[in-house]
Amino acid sequence: MKKHLFAKLSLGLGAAAVAGLALASAANAATELTVYTAVEAEDLKKYAKAFNDVHPDIEIKWVRDSTGIVTAKLLAEKNNPVADVVWGLAATSLMLLKEEGMTEAYAPQGVEKLDKKFVDSANPPHWTGMDAWIASVCYNTVEAGKKNLPLPTSWQDLTKPVYKGSVVMPNPNSSGTGFLDVSSWLQLFGEEGGWQFMDGLHQNIAWYTHSGSKPCKQAASGETPIGISFAFRGAKSKNDGAPLTIVVPSEGVGWDMEATSIIKGTKNLEAAKKLVDFTITKGANMMYNSGYAVVAYPGVAKPVKNFPEGITEAMIDNNFEWAASNRKRILAEWQSRYDSKSEAK
């Protein structure tokens, strides 16, 4: 008997170890939806709670990262998708996924009530919009005052030599905000003019950041006098007491929608549909409105405190289809021109 004891013991220990390691992977009961998102982290819990008030049986498992990264991740997983739903990713990214045949066509209940601009033109639509996020420039009055930097009023102002080393912007390869900036400049100034503008801007850039909110946060804390970011982030930092002026450049500002889509091939199609139905309700849109001045559901939007005035009028007539289908080319061009500042020195 005794001689088997050790063998049994080691077997048991081994099994226990394996079971222990596997424990973390197998702990779920209700339907679990894997939802990819680029929504700010502080909003995710609120969104999930609002959804679970209606559907307590569906659990949301968030995977959050910057727009560019979530997009790259989805594309990389094309043959073996992990996500069930994408809730809150740039519409240009979802259009790209649609082109790749990765999205499921579905008309959520009540989709006809949304502003047409916020719904995919295909029938049934592949994606539905939530809200618009709009580029802006965060200008730190205290630090700019110290350095005698005038308040820029246009994008072209930012290329003036006086701002050398004083501007921070997000890297469009990883940040959705960065991409909407670049694509709007190319639309505003034309292909050639756009790159020319960015060549000039590049001379003034202190560094490129990974996320779209970091330039404004760094402007808020004075780490840089000027950060190219988005209006919502600027308003938030201003509400926190940062000495910011949020500038809406006179040429017009780029914008993108946060949008929702079901990933083709999901094993939880029913639950995914319930979630997407929820994302376009009036209640959900009111929730988006706490941070975004422009939402998909007409008549819901209330003004957001410290949101720059006149910004909705300044939104350019954005050609999303063009931006989506040229995304890869634009990003490659951008990278080869600007990605290594150290090299240029």
Place this chain on the structure above:
Amino acid sequence: MTETSAPLSTAQPPLVKEKLSRDDWIMRSCMVVIGLFLCVFILLPLYTMLSKSVENKDEAFIGLANYIEYFSTPALFWSAGNSLTIAILSTVIVLFVAFIYGYALTRTCMPFKWFFKVVALIPLLTPSLLGGISLVYWFGNQGVAKGLLFGETIYGPIGITIGSSYWVFPHALMIVITALSITDARLYEAAIALRTSQVRTFFTVTLPGCKYGLISAGFVVFTLVFTDFGVPKVIGGNYNMLATDVYKQVIGQQNFQMGAVVSVVLLVPAIIAFSVDRIVQKKQVALLSARAVPYEPKPHRVRDMSMLVFCLIVAAMILCMLGMAQYASLVKFWPYNLTLGFSNYDFDVMDGGGWDAFWNSLYMALYTAVIGTAVIFFGAYLMEKGRGFGTGRSIFHMLAMLPLAVPGLVLGLSYIFFFNNPANPFNFLYGTLGILVIVSITHFYTVSHLTAVTALKQMDPEFESVSASLKAPFYKTFARVTVPVCTPAILDVSMYLFLNAMTTVSAVIFLYSSDTTLASVAVMNMDDAGDIAPAAAMAMMIAYTCAAARILHAGLTRGLLKHSQAWRNR
């Protein structure tokens, strides 16, 4: 295995050959199991990574095309030069400082040695990112001491060099101290008798004596800085380095093939440094003879006082790094509202994973410490005390040495390739806490293994022969004699694993999932999102946890030495 071994032992083969006992079989099969573990979790992933680097996106073999693309992309190629520059610069600085600091601790009568010893080890308790974060607060555009840089920016080579030097300092210091402690006082007596000047004695006796230690420390520092990714990520600005390139390629663009290529480029110098260090280590052996007399420093006022000043400056710098991170994490809104509060510790409303990340880290580090110590110590025991089976044992030793040569970032990336493949039977581990525990164990395997082996070598092999002749099975000897005697070493190993699992970023950055974010990863992600004060707060939470573990460890070791280890003092 036991089933098949039973008939063998009763068969009584006629040959006069040492018969393998049941114990031998069990020990060998256990060793094979741990050896297989190392194969599966180190060798195979590395192999997968190598093969990825010669494939295109559709997994077709394309030879060296990726490498050609890499070396013809100037931006990527530049990074290699940048990494090399920073690594060499940091190595020179750290070796210089660590040598003087270590000299002061071992060869002088400087007061407050215990204080300087404790302070020097502080960077071990913090993730490498903390240095970068503190530097932003000291020398960033809103930094309190910005003027000291004379208009230069901290975001770039200066910041990376200072930040890297800070966190690798204790690694170099520990090696230097060991090297300086091993000396023969008779050499110095001879030097005095021959009236050799002090300077000459230093260059003819002291330096040659610790030559190998210095070389070894140099390689360790070089490899750590060359492959580290935390510091350049935080403070690098637009100064690209190889390690950040891997991250950009893999995370930013999901270009795994190019990530694999950069990893291989990263692996080459690490392996060269490792091999040279191994050769040098072998030469060290004969330095200390049995008749050597330990060196006792004599007071020397000028020397002791100047050393004190030097150590004070270094210690102050280390404390400034830690202190600034602590202060900045309590400030409400730097630099405009300097009132203090705990709002930055409210991790749940920020990017990065919240307080869950902290608890995940704690569990992960505990599992790593417990499971890792058990596996590594048992493995070392089987290798050291097993009989025969020489080939198997030396293969095992080589496997155990391998992880030291593999940078964490490279190991982590190769884990994605290996475990994210649906055809892999271990695929279920992907995205769990389990894979984080395993990568931490394998990444820090070598040092733990060597510590265990050293402790086991000090034990007389007669314990095994006696218990074998008494027909006591080896596991009884192991549990009743070996483990109790080696408890201090076991505690050391588990402490080493715990601290490293708590603070590592590079090994886990590619492997965490949304359920298993870790505190060190949260520090990085919060910094990425611009929430630098909360990042500092989380880094401080890691530091406090590690400090608490250290204190607990010191208390346990002390208590043990008093009670069960009384036999050590005669």
